Amino acid sequence: MDRQIVIDPVHRIEGHGKITIQLDTSGHVDDAAFHVTQFRGFEKFCEGRPYYEMPSLVERICGICPISHALASAKACDAILGVTVPAAGQKLRALLNLASIMQSHALSFFHLSAPDLLLGFDGPPEKRNILGMLETHPQLAADGIRLRQIGQSIIQWLAGKKIHPTWVVPGGVGGPLSRKNLEKIRAVLPEARDIVLRTIGWFKPSMETYREEIRTFANFPSMFLGLVDPCGNLAFFDGNLRFIDYQGNIVAEQVPPTRYAEYIGEAVEDNSYLKSPYYLPLGYPEGIYRVGPAARLNVCGGCRTPLADEQWAEFKSLDKGPVLSSFYNHYARLIEILYTIEKAEQLTADPDILNPKVRAHAQPNFFEGIGVVEAPRGTLFHHYQVDENGLITGVNLIVATGNNNLAMNRGVLQVARHFIKNGKVPEPVLTRLEAVIRAFDPCLSCATHALGMTSLHVRVLGPDGRVVDDVWR
């Protein structure tokens, strides 16, 4: 008899999602899917609003990575204005992006994923959280909380507010950085570096114990996408797109973000509010690609900061070509935190960071603007169209988590097939199904926007497990 297993909700991720697993008559996994069950509608209700409201409007997409949305949005608005942002304004935006990635990665690694890694996938579920960690590993839990606090504090010192600041504006930033706040930022970076080095020191050897998870957590060939600087190195704030294939060959190099639509298509599935972007030349679903920490480290030719480069070299040695297992996203996240700290040290050492000229002013000069940044979870695209008065007429958002949709689905299927035996789904298997999703650190509230259609599927199962009715709306 066919049987369906539903995990709803998936815990310790940002947003609401569920997993369904379809078993065949012999109890083997036939299919598995990750559904995003919430709908946001930002692409639609931003229409008609003035372009200059957009950075703050789209910030409300997310409470974890509002900075990423504000920055991508402001860049799209810069393009609509046709201005060159003053150098200090760009540096301050880049610094803000680093702080945002630092705090978000800290949240993902320490608060959401470390409980699985520290307390074991087979441990009691009620203990697998940050509070459980505080009991068993107080130093590590405190480190995680402190690192996130440091990232959030840097955001506050720059932008005036930890969550949803209004400092990022079209043409630059709202005001210059004060010397007092610069000193505060400089003062906390060494502590952040100590924390992340200490954590890498613990996590790297411990990866040995997760061989089975590494082998099965979305470990399959796929393309990878990330921003790189003109020399091909890691770029978080400004750069061009680079696609590589599963063997590490560069498939598309230094693609200006404005041409993203020539390379990325967006498919819509009936069972999820999350769009499925794919590499357009390969078609759907063959054009599956991944973004995010591991993808960025796979794609780039180095970090160009000493400590992160040391770790990057070790990361690259984990596999012959690109590192394929998404489990390694956890390690990549720690390396990227290290990179954000080193890069922030470089930026705060630059005297130009205090330059009061941080904003360019103009009226809208173009009808279209595209802004792309690396968000904590991967490459983030904001694409706006405006009318002659600067009112928004079209919005397209490709959010980091969306880029990974196809890969997350395949990852869930891989874990389900490996761990589910004879139709039995014990607690540790459910945990791993959630954990493979968590390795991507998806932010579902970010990722679900207009599809052009509503999609609701109600499956009614009879007492014998048979499908009695399928209702689509």
Next chain:
Amino acid sequence: MTSNASIPPKPRTDVNPARIYTLRINGREDETILTVARQNGIDIPTLCHLDGLAERGACRLCIVEIQGSPKLYAACVTLVKQDMDVITDSPRIRDYRRKILELIFSERNHVCSVCVVNGNCELQNLAVKLGMTHVRYGYLNLTHAVDASHPRFSLDHNRCVLCLRCIRVCKDIEGAHTWDIAGRGIHARIISDLNQPWGESETCTGCGKCVQVCPTGALSEKGKSVAEMTKRPEFLPYLQMMRKEAEP
């Protein structure tokens, strides 16, 4: 003490037909409850009132009780009278003011977090002052198009509270009378000239007075990002004073 000097223009009587005369000093008899209260350090919340503009009595947030009358009176258009016993703050008044404010919030889109005047808004300040923690009425979620046709300013009807300050300042102070109101009740909205886009108005001088007196983010300068717009309505009394001084 009476005088034969010319009496200045009297307040509107159509909104408060039961005209209440008070004592006349130097020929003046136009002190409202609001004016007298503020002169004596008694605070009465207002939204449509602005020093330097003719009273309208539109928002009713300044309602007060007058002993001996079951009605509530708008302090901005009610003249003081000898022996009048006025209560400016009571549980009943507070309750009505909260209700009025909540109705204003529920009518259009007043989501502060993404508004250009967030932190500098009179409506937002009133909500804080009157302790409005939530809105008990269903939001109407009306959608109004933004008029961004003017090269320097934009009009967002979604943020408008129909205080009509813009109409009054344009007509009485600037003398252009670009703004007016069209429609009734829930359909009422501000229009420029004969309901044409602001940018095409032939009467608008582009002075920006309407933007400065607007209590919310309905009228704003283009290009100001969220929370960046500040209003300077204080110019009005000075402008009037200087004009008077310049008179021959």
